Amino acid sequence: xxxxxxxxxxxxxxxxxxxxxxxxxxxxxxxxxxxxxxxxxxxxxxxxxxxxxxxxxxxxxxxxxxxxxxxxxxxxxxxxxxxxxxxxxxxxxxxxxxxxxxxxxxxxxxxxxxxxxxxxxxxxxxxxxxxxxxxxxxxxxxxxxxxxxxxxxxxxxxxxxxxxxxxxxxxxxxxxxxxxxxxxxxxxxxxxxxxxxxxxxxxxxxxxxxxxxxxxxxxxxxxxxxxxxxxxxxxxxxxxxxxxxxxxxxxxxxxxxxxxxxxxxxxxxxxxxxxxxxxxxxxxxxxxxxxxxxxxxxxxxxxxxxxxxxxxxxxxxxxxxxxxxxxxxx
Numbered sequence: 253x254x255x256x257x258x259x260x261x262x263x264x265x266x267x268x269x270x271x272x273x274x275x276x277x278x279x280x281x282x283x284x285x286x287x288x289x290x291x292x293x294x295x296x297x298x299x300x301x302x303x304x305x306x307x308x309x310x311x312x313x314x315x316x317x318x319x320x321x322x323x324x325x326x327x328x329x330x331x332x333x334x335x336x337x338x339x340x341x342x343x344x345x346x347x348x349x350x351x352x353x354x355x356x357x358x359x360x361x362x363x364x365x366x367x368x369x370x371x372x373x374x375x376x377x378x379x380x381x382x383x384x385x386x387x388x389x390x391x392x393x394x395x396x397x398x399x400x401x402x403x404x405x406x407x408x409x410x411x412x413x414x415x416x417x418x419x420x421x422x423x424x425x426x427x428x429x430x431x432x433x434x435x436x437x438x439x440x441x442x443x444x445x446x447x448x449x450x451x452x453x454x455x456x457x458x459x460x461x462x463x464x465x466x467x468x469x470x471x472x473x474x475x476x477x478x479x480x481x482x483x484x485x486x487x488x489x490x491x492x493x494x495x496x497x498x499x500x501x502x503x504x505x506x507x508x509x510x511x512x513x514x515x516x517x518x519x520x521x522x523x524x525x526x527x528x529x530x531x532x533x534x535x536x537x538x539x540x541x542x543x544x545x546x547x548x549x550x551x552x553x554x555x556x557x558x559x560x561x562x563x564x565x566x567x568x569x570x571x572x573x574x575x576x577x578x579x580x581x582x
Contacts, residue, residue: 314334443468517576553568
């Protein structure tokens, strides 16, 4: 699972200092981020990314456009991967210089093909998915001539159908690993829906090696969404699976408020359990029979269940503390 750092890499002592960024990296790592990409628009950013890479175990990726010298500088540090777009690094000799240094450092390249930034000669193609595959293949041809195969490809569009079609077409003819997701997918809800549809279809067809849920939202929510997609598809298990009711006029327990307060805690639990948080006694006990741990309430009291059996009654004021105590026992 991947995400991308959303802020600029600033100077030491600023709000975007290495210390500030490292704290953010640690937080993302705790909730399951396995690879984090950074934009590198200038030499200062390359230097700062290099410092970060030297101070964290989380693999960091340098996102490079136009200036191959920035990629070369990043390769002086323990960077895990360099990401480039087809054609925008420049002449073949510049690509070769990058490849030779990446080869020497044993660093992978990611070739990222986006429907919105295709090479000019391919922008008039009626079938955008096929144009994306052609862009990937042109870059692949150059890399193969240079004898370099430590490459992962991504083919992303802002819509589900183009993204799925492009990845399936590429996978039919090539065995290189694919990083999948929908780019420019939109805000939290719409973007999560688009990414879920595309990622699920591709994974169920055996296509996809790494994923990112790209959102106009925080990196944390990108990772949370990716975790949920992979866990519900049965590909990965990350921790508690939450069952919670949508609430209605019978709701006597503040499900939404309770979730907001306990979810950050639950994300740091790596035990594969099911947790039920229900709004009233109608469905609460029934759902809790299937859950490893459940809670519901009415008026000023909450009831905590374990496999359907009541294990604890508490006042509403102590609900969060009591529930965390029971979670910790797992």
